[in-house]
Amino acid sequence: MTIKDTPEEWRVTESATPYRGNKTSVRADDVVMPDGKVAxxxxxxxxxxxxVLALDGEDRVLVLRQYRHPVRHKLWEIPAGLLDVPGENPLHAAQRELYEEAHVKAEDWRVLTDVYTTPGGCDEAVRIFLARDLSAADGDRFEVAEEEADMELARIPLEELARGVLAGELHNNCLVVGVLSLLTARSLEGGMDALRPAEAPWPARPFAS
Known part of the structure; x- marks a missing residue:
């Protein structure tokens, strides 16, 4: 038995979009179940x-602390952002986010992992990159606003973040998945060199090269 997620689409008899927001919307689908009933x-x-899990030469991860209103918390996170342009190359988007949120660039990029954040209630797909060989970005810092105006920036040892994750002290999805994925990659045959290249295909969000 091969343990691998596979694409599949059950028949939809009716679909509506009761809410459209600035970046996201809510969809209501009537789906035919295996027993023939519609739900x-x-x-x-x-x-x-x-x-982006950005790892420096001292084995520290670049993290941000930002207020997240839905959960009423300030969370430690790794740099992240939306794919604002349909079909946008995710590597280019990740490089942009690392520059805008941390004013940092990286020479070595790999795909760390791909995840669906909450597949029971949202179709969001996230690609988490590993970025190494860090240095300060060129030019002026990106001008931040709203929640990002209060953002804090730090570099924290990878193992300290892992302990915080397992202690239930760090909760951001991308940070948790990224930190544990990196530790796992290091323990497997081939180590980090076995990670997928930065331009690896991403069926969940196809893009132009």
Whole structure:
């Protein structure tokens, strides 16, 4: 038995979009179940996101602390952002987010992992990159606004973040997945060199090269 997620699409008899927001919307689909009955499934339609686990030469991860209103918390996170342009190359989006949020560039990029954040209620797909060989970005810092105006920036040892994740002290999805994925990659045959290249195909969000 091969343990691998596979694409599949059950028949939809009716679909509506009761809410459209600035970046996301809510869709209501009537889906035919295996027993022939029809069930309504409401979910958020999301453009997709990228996130960057930026690792420096001292084995520290670049993290941000930002207020997240839906959960009423300030969360430690890794740089991340929406795929604002349909079909946008996710590597280019990740490089942009690392520059805008941390004013940092990286020479070595790999795909760390791809995830669906909450597949029971949202179609958001996130590609998490590993970025290494960090240096300060050229030019002026990106001008931030709203929640990002209060953002803090730090570099924290990878193992300290892992301990925080397992202690239930760090909760951001991309940080948790990124940190644990990197530790796992290091323990497997081939290590980080076995990670997929930065331009690896992403069926969840196809893009132009």
């Amino acid at each position: 309504r499934r409401d979910y958020q339609v999301h453009p997709g996101s990228v996130a």
